[in-house]
Amino acid sequence: MRHNFGAGPCILPQEVFKQASRAILDFKDGLSILEISHRTPEFESVVEEAGRLVKELLNVPEGYSVLFLQGGASLQFAMVPMNLLGDGETASYLDSGVWAKKAIKEVPFFGKVNVVASSKDDNYSFIPKDFIIPEDSAYFHFTSNNTIYGTEMFEFPETKVPIVCDMSSDILSRVIDVSKYDLIYAGAQKNIGPAGVAVVIIKDEILGRIDRKIPSMLDYKLHIEAGSLYNTPPVFSIYVAMLNLRWLKSKGGVAEIEKENIAKAHALYTEIDRNPLFKGTCAVEDRSRMNVCFVMTNSELEKPFLKYVEENGIEGLKGHRSVGGFRASMYNALPITSVHTLIELMQEFEEKTNN
Template identity: 45%
Template sequence: MTRVFNFSPGPATLPEAVLRQAAEEMLDWHGCGMSVMEMSHRGKEFMGIYAEAEGLLRELMGVPSNYKVLFMQGGAIGENAIVPMNLIGRNGKADYAITGDWSKKSHKEATRYGQAQVAVQGDNVSIPKQSAWKLDPAASYVHICSNETIGGVQYHWTPDTGRVPLVADMSSDILSRPIDVSKYGLIYAGAQKNIGPSGLTIVVVRDDMLGHALPITPSAFNYQVQGENDSMYNTPPTYAIYIVGLVLKHFKANGGIAAVEAHNARKAKILYDFLDASSFFRNPVAKEDRSLMNVPFKLKDETLDEAFLKGAAAGGMIQLKGHRSVGGMRASIYNAMSIEGVQALVKYMQDFERQHA
């Protein structure tokens, strides 16, 4: 078997050790005679898996006791609607910081449920300084996307929103570094980039944010209802929860989130150092706002893009094509991407530059 270096923006690569354990347990989980896929979500076997996954998530993220951890479905796209349906009813208004395509989508969807105001409009290559933000002290919440997967910009600071709760889409950098959860009213993230397979959405929500859902909110998407039912109001994505639990155990056994952060910083430095030294490749993002997760870059001669991608694939490096809205290339180097994968990419880029410069 030969595994490629998968630079996909999501669904993304997972730790090989986790995949091997899941394969070993596929037909018979811990001697129970069935796969996790076949378990009742209310049976004792799965309830144990669920409790362990939630406990590990709380431990690794440092989730305070006055927060609910919900395992939901619909991804970040779903949460773009679910968040305002649950929160904007407090007073009908919310502020959105637009720093790229995903926060733009979040804002657009929120306008269907209340007054979604643009607190700041970025340029897609940097995070606007907070002095440029126009925040409404009466807003129900302030929404950010902590890491924009398409543009490759990332917050390396936490906005100060005063008494207005801060809501963050952390789909592409959750558990990639330590954060202070207490500074947020709500965090949501699709699992498929950093911590598991597609189909599962993590929601971490402070207790006082519950109970404000609009009357149109479906019961399955009502945070209070899901919290009261331990995410079991409807059948949750059971197998995805199981895989996330294995990933979290893997993180804990290998030094926790501090070690994950150090690993991610090292990978990003290898790639950015090369890009900064090259006259053939370039990264457009302001250095202080560069993402440690998604690294977009362009060739000096864009007519060579297809040749670059073809050669990369031949060398076992896939999913490097940039998003259609910006073109170029993008290397997504989430938690499970190895140092060796990034080193192989840089070596290939060096060789390609020597051949075509």
């Protein structure tokens, strides 16, 4: 058995793969999901159900729209300021990792950017705290989970400024209060579905306040009016996302999966802290449940350990080059049995090293 700890595109439930594979052969009356027109009632119902499930699972209040867009979360780095930041206005950003930094880079094309705090000088090993968000900010943007560095933001700032969040790596992994956000976006390839689509949850009333002319494909309002069907969407990615959202609902929803995610993270961090061969790379209070980053106390043992776990069924454990070491991504579909297998291999390697 293989155990997939890859950071993304990541593990999805086996039952979702089976359902999706059947639809490739026959989605409707002998037609594949890969060849069905996105204008058919059958596919329109897929988009509608996927959006309805996002709202149900996250308890999205009235007055919000759910969009399925192309370009991944990276396109949202530009779409957000293009739609929300007027000429001469300033948006505030928290710099907590590579993806936050890339989002910041896009803002000056449309307005001014104010970086309220950064942990860059410490290799993004913690989430900055006690920063001040100017009240005249057009909006405040932050990344809730930093995949590369293994940090996660568990306490969000209280502010009257509109809040925008890149939630790509931890959306649907824990209960959140959507009413506190004005815009949430997430690449699908972590907890939502396969790569190729991004989900945007947007408070309708924040749109239409700037005078800028926006290209049609980058205008949230046009996508809302078209029901995510302004142009040909990534049909298969949305379909698989719908299946995965059904799976999450069948598991008891976000509240139940959060319990599993807490248990998985607790088990692995406990072993990292116990085992003298390993150590974590980020501040304990900011440790991500989704992406556990760690190194070996003796770096010369890292290649032998990686070889050992790969020979025993572990996939995707190698850390990002910015951090080194290892990264165990534990998204919703990863069973806790895979975590226990990794822990057992860590203990076996400890015993082999000491003998």
